[in-house]
Amino acid sequence: MFLDCKIVPSHVYMNIYNFYYTHNLWLLIMFLANSFKIVLEVARQGTFVDAARMLGISAPAVSKQIKQLENQLGFVIFNRTTRSVVLTEAGKQLADCLDRSHDEMQSLLQRLSDHQERPSGKLKINAPMAFGERFLVSPIADYALLYPDVTVDVEFSDHRVHLVEEGYDLIIRIGKLENSGLVAKRLSHFASHLCASPAFLSRYGTPQSPDELKQLPAVIYSNAAAQISYQTPDNRTGVISLNPAIYANSMGMLMESTLKGVGFAKLPAFACSTYLADGRLIRLLADHKLTPEMGIYAIYPDRRYLPLKVRKFIDLLSDHLSQQTTA
Structure with missing residues (x-):
C-alpha cells in the first residue's frame, strides 16, 4: 500500500486507511497526489486565489482540498487570515518533503504525528x-x-x-x-484603577465625581478609546470622554507620565499596585468601579x-x- 502501518503512526494511518477503505486505493493515491500538488502551489503563491489561478481551478476548490487533506493527516498545514495564507511549522516540513523519497515522506509523517503525542x-x-x-x-x-x-x-x-x-x-x-x-x-481578567500623582492632585485638586475628570489632562493608552466607563456605588453607569495630554503605546511611558504628573491615567491593577502602596500614586474615585474588567x-x-x-x-x-x- 501507499503507506506502511508499521511506520506511520496509528492515528494518521487510520485516517488514511479509513479513506481508502470507504473509497479505494486508486482514489486515495489520486487524492493525495492532487492535494500535495495544491499544497505546493499555495505555498509558492501565498494565497488560495493565486494558487487556484495557476492550477486552473476555483479558490473554494483549493480551500476544500486543503481542508480535506488536513482532516486526513490530523494537523493544520496552512494558517489562514483575511489577509494571507501562511504555512504552519508542520506545513513547512511537509512542503519541503513533498518532492523527496517515499521513505522520507513516511518519516516526516511520523515526526509530525509525534508532535501531537508529546510537545516538541x-x-x-x-x-x-x-x-x-x-x-x-x-x-x-x-x-x-x-x-x-x-x-x-x-x-x-x-x-x-x-x-x-x-x-x-x-x-x-x-x-x-x-x-x-x-x-x-x-x-x-484584572481590574483597572484611576490614578494620579500627589503633584498632579496638588496642582489640579482631587476630583470628587467622574464629571470633574473631563477637563483634567489624561494619559491615555494609544490602542484604547479616549473614554472611561464606570459604575457608581449605587450601581448607576456612565461614560465620560477624556482630555488627552499624551498618548503612549507602552506601559513604561504611561507609568512615567502619570508619576511625573502629566495627567491622570487608567492603569491595570497589576501595574499600579506597588505605586499605590508606597504613595507615589493615589487612586481616584476609589468607590467607583471601572467597567468592564480587562x-x-x-x-x-x-x-x-x-x-x-x-x-x-x-x-x-x-x-x-x-x-x-x-x-
Missing part, C-alpha cells in the same frame, strides 16, 4: 512588555523545564504584530480585541488540531494567571 518543536510567543515581565516570566520558565523538546522563542513588546504573517504560534493580548478572524481564548486572551490561528505544544502552554498559563491576576 518551536513555540513562538508574543506578549505586552510590562504584563509579560510581571506575569509570564515564571510560567514560561516552568514550561521550558516541563517540555525540554520545545524551543521557546518569546518576545515581550508593545507594538502590534501579525500573528500568522510573522510566524507566531500564539500571542497574549489584554482588553478589547479586534475582529481578526483568529481564535481568542480568555485566560483570566480580559487576558491567548490568540492563535486555528482551533482545529491545535498543536500539543500550544495547548499545554495555554493550560499552564491559564492556571498560573487565575491565581495571580484576580486580586
Whole structure:
C-alpha cells in the first residue's frame, strides 16, 4: 500500500486507511497526489486565489482540498487570515518533503504525528512588555523545564504584530480585541484603577465625581478609546470622554507620565499596585468601579488540531494567571 502501518503512526494511518477503505486505493493515491500538488502551489503563491489561478481551478476548490487533506493527516498545514495564507511549522516540513523519497515522506509523517503525542518543536510567543515581565516570566520558565523538546522563542513588546504573517504560534493580548478572524481564548481578567500623582492632585485638586475628570489632562493608552466607563456605588453607569495630554503605546511611558504628573491615567491593577502602596500614586474615585474588567486572551490561528505544544502552554498559563491576576 501507499503507506506502511508499521511506520506511520496509528492515528494518521487510520485516517488514511479509513479513506481508502470507504473509497479505494486508486482514489486515495489520486487524492493525495492532487492535494500535495495544491499544497505546493499555495505555498509558492501565498494565497488560495493565486494558487487556484495557476492550477486552473476555483479558490473554494483549493480551500476544500486543503481542508480535506488536513482532516486526513490530523494537523493544520496552512494558517489562514483575511489577509494571507501562511504555512504552519508542520506545513513547512511537509512542503519541503513533498518532492523527496517515499521513505522520507513516511518519516516526516511520523515526526509530525509525534508532535501531537508529546510537545516538541518551536513555540513562538508574543506578549505586552510590562504584563509579560510581571506575569509570564515564571510560567514560561516552568514550561521550558516541563517540555525540554520545545524551543521557546518569546518576545515581550508593545507594538502590534501579525500573528500568522510573522510566524507566531500564539500571542497574549489584554482588553478589547479586534475582529481578526483568529481564535481568542480568555485566560483570566484584572481590574483597572484611576490614578494620579500627589503633584498632579496638588496642582489640579482631587476630583470628587467622574464629571470633574473631563477637563483634567489624561494619559491615555494609544490602542484604547479616549473614554472611561464606570459604575457608581449605587450601581448607576456612565461614560465620560477624556482630555488627552499624551498618548503612549507602552506601559513604561504611561507609568512615567502619570508619576511625573502629566495627567491622570487608567492603569491595570497589576501595574499600579506597588505605586499605590508606597504613595507615589493615589487612586481616584476609589468607590467607583471601572467597567468592564480587562480580559487576558491567548490568540492563535486555528482551533482545529491545535498543536500539543500550544495547548499545554495555554493550560499552564491559564492556571498560573487565575491565581495571580484576580486580586
